[in-house]
Amino acid sequence: MHTAVSSRHARLLRGARPLVIAAALLGAGTAAAENIKTLKGFPVPLPPNLGTFVRDRAAAIQLGKAFFWDTQAGGDGVQACATCHFQAGADVRTRNTVNPGANGIFNSVAGADAFLAPGIFPIGTDDVVGSQGIIKSKFNALTGTPVDDCTVLPDPVFNVGGTNVRQVTGRNTPTNVNAIFNFRSFWDGRANNVFNGVNPAGPNDPTATVLQVGASGPVAVTVSIPNASLASQAVGPPNNPVEMSCAGRNFFQLGRKLLNLQPLGQQVVSPDDSVLGPLANTSGTGLTTTYPALIQAAFQPQWWNSTAVVNGFSVMENNFSLYWGLSILVYESTLVSDDTPVDRFLAGNGSALGATEQLGLNVFTGKGRCVQCHEGAELTAATVRNHDPLKGFLNTAVRPVAEDQGDIIQHNGKFKTPGLRNEELTGPYFHNGGMATLREVVEFYNRGGDFPSQFTDGQIRPLGLTESEKTALVAFMVALTDDRVRFEKAPFDHPSLTVPNGPTLLAVGKLGRNPGGASFLGLSQFQP
Missing domain, CATH: 1.10.760.10 (Cytochrome c-like domain)
Structure with a gap:
């Protein structure tokens, strides 16, 4: 199994009649619609004085x-x-x-x-x-x-x-x-x-x-x-x-x-x-x-x-x-994943996402409130673009503050907001690895977190998502996977590696390998 999406789900998602981008963002509000962009062509930030050291x-x-x-x-x-x-x-x-x-x-x-x-x-x-x-x-x-x-x-x-x-x-x-x-x-x-x-x-x-x-x-x-x-x-x-x-x-x-x-x-x-x-x-x-x-x-x-x-x-x-x-x-700086179906859709290819995935985009930018923290082309606010050491570090009520103070500046259980590309392949999730599937993550946010406190960000609150909205949101996040990453094509190729208590990876060249990476524990990302 190469992906966490079942073949039945994949056929349904890819076979659905595409909607136009404007319709996918309808109801999300202009600000939210403008706050998620393709990463394709986005400038890669390097140190301005890099040439002083690297020739x-x-x-x-x-x-x-x-x-x-x-x-x-x-x-x-x-x-x-x-x-x-x-x-x-x-x-x-x-x-x-x-x-x-x-x-x-x-x-x-x-x-x-x-x-x-x-x-x-x-x-x-x-x-x-x-x-x-x-x-x-x-x-x-x-x-x-x-x-x-x-x-x-x-x-x-x-x-x-x-x-x-x-x-x-x-x-x-x-x-x-x-x-x-x-x-x-x-x-x-x-x-x-x-x-x-x-x-x-x-x-x-x-x-x-x-x-x-x-x-x-x-x-x-x-x-x-x-x-x-x-x-x-x-x-x-x-x-x-x-x-x-x-x-x-x-x-x-x-x-x-x-x-x-x-x-x-x-x-x-x-x-x-x-x-x-x-x-x-x-x-x-x-x-x-x-x-x-x-x-x-x-x-x-x-x-x-x-x-x-x-x-x-x-x-x-x-x-x-x-x-x-x-x-x-x-x-x-070369490991930039910018060729996902979502990136292609946001760049103007209306057929890159199916109807369910487009509904998920609508939930992401609207009712799901995801875009309030996962914003911009990078899908996080903790970025060089924002140039703010405090921005993008939030308490999202994953665990009690006393267990882990988090951010070395703000403390109070605040952690860096991650980008979301290729999350299908990177489980388990959160700073504690406490969730096995993206559906579990969606359920967590839908109930307003697990350990809310006075330090929890105001965006963390019960969402009231329907079953179809939850499924669509997971489908959207799965569509944030770049197949170059999945199949380890350049620039994601690599030498051989023997991983203790893990796989033995063969050396991979620029054309990648097949089969590609799978989800954590081989679970479907749609599994609650």
């Missing part, structure tokens, strides 16, 4: 894609960024994905390493469906191999019969597709819009410096790179002791590790890869170039061209977080 954007995309998919970055030689973003930019694994939440007790499943089942959804406890990272360990040293020298630490939470299993994050993994439009990133917005070259904190960390090479040698400088929350986000997980690294490793050490390993050395790269194909080692694994060569091609010489050793590390090792963050940002 060849195509080379930076190659470097960023290699970094993002390279399993050697993990302390165990297994965890890559992509390990938690392998389907439509998200994580749909069903084993060992539950974090016990604020109370530290597994309520929805028997314990760590358990399998998820449809019957536990919607989750009514503080359990979170997150992403599994690394086994709890302490970093000792690099080994010259993909696997670091680490000591396993006792883990009272993530163990089975006294044997540690992989830790699980405390929030669900957001997709990185279309994430380039985020003003701040992560559910709580802690990845600052301004990248400081070192960590997610941006200007809130005045001690963050990188090395700039001048006539007298490298000098520590502060950098300020706006519209770069994806760079701020990218430097968070690699040395995080839950997500990717044994506790205690830093970016200097990660740089030393990867600079001396073959890029993607454990993985197959398709010669038809839309970005890495020309560099693919067709007789084995990895690329035919090196990370130092990729960095030299991508970045201005002032950020690497020195043989000096500073605090025991080379300039490249000192600046590795800068390369990592910016190159992954540039790579992710």
